[in-house]
Amino acid sequence: MNSKELIFQAAAKLFREKGYAATSMRELATQVGLEASSLYNHIKSKEEILQEICLRNAGKFTAGMKIIQDISNLNALQKLESIIRLHVVIASEDISSVTVFNDEWKHLKEPVLSNFLKQRKQYEQSVKVILQEGIEQELLKKVDIEVALFSFLTSLRWIHYKFAKGRISSERLTENLKTILIFGLANS
């Protein structure tokens, strides 16, 4: 891995633990074994690091969603399951990075911020369409789409917690989330 990638990785870890604004370039430099000024031979600015982390993850989710949409023989339930798996896989690949993507995007500056929010909105819209499809086909209950959307996605937004703390496998996590989020906690 080159210096730039090592910096991104160390930055993701720090941004996750302390938050973007509370992380200094001096701390980051120490983590990668350099002086602060030396970082600027590899990156343009602190902001650039955040942009890279956020946009890379946005790209992963967008690409994953496109694949799910393109598999035409999945019904709404199977699509939701695929989305759960997508979130678990991305979180398992790089926990720190996806946490920064989730929690620190608000420190992005224009015009990157608008670009980021547009992508997120589009992703949410894709999930919304699947939920609507499911309700129309009577595969899903007639719930408020907005509440379902936010409840579903925010549950998935915190998957990294489990990987960070626990020793649960991707498969078991996916299976459990599928049961809980789609079929509910209650015994029916």
Added chain:
Amino acid sequence: MNSKELIFQAAAKLFREKGYAATSMRELATQVGLEASSLYNHIKSKEEILQEICLRNAGKFTAGMKIIQDISNLNALQKLESIIRLHVVIASEDISSVTVFNDEWKHLKEPVLSNFLKQRKQYEQSVKVILQEGIEQELLKKVDIEVALFSFLTSLRWIHYKFAKGRISSERLTENLKTILIFGLANS
């Protein structure tokens, strides 16, 4: 409302929008119509504001949980429903403050941080006991308790989103969350 409370309120709004670390005392002062130095006639430090916001909300959740536990004739499903209502009510009372409580606690310093985390752990433990009860009584499916706990609580941790963006009533939100989180999205 006295000056101190006005400062807390303005601070919660700013901390929520920009994050604790990215909010300056000068900005906060401007919001309440003062110079930065004048704030210190009402509060001891920036940190004290965060402490107040976090501990007040922690207190609300702890108190609410105690009441739910004390109602002895509720079964696990009814207790979970009560917890949903508790989160909706607290979020509806003061959206900014509860968001700061959720997202900015990591900037607390010791010994307050440990105290805060202890309270949070205790709250999670209470929910866990209810989930275990529900599984033992076969009211709930045999899911991984940790996944159920985190999935349930994190869904509720983002309720403020709905109040901020939408025009949904507390009653309708509670009802929808109950359906989704307890009985699942899927039609059974």
Added chain:
DNA sequence: GTCTATATAAGGATAGAC
């Protein structure tokens, strides 16, 4: 590509006049 030194800005917080 890394370092030391430094420019420049902004941060939290205090002193003391009114």
Added chain:
DNA sequence: GTCTATCCTTATATAGAC
């Protein structure tokens, strides 16, 4: 209780030697 002035620290980022 609020102000102006300021202390002191820390921040991002650049310049220029090696």
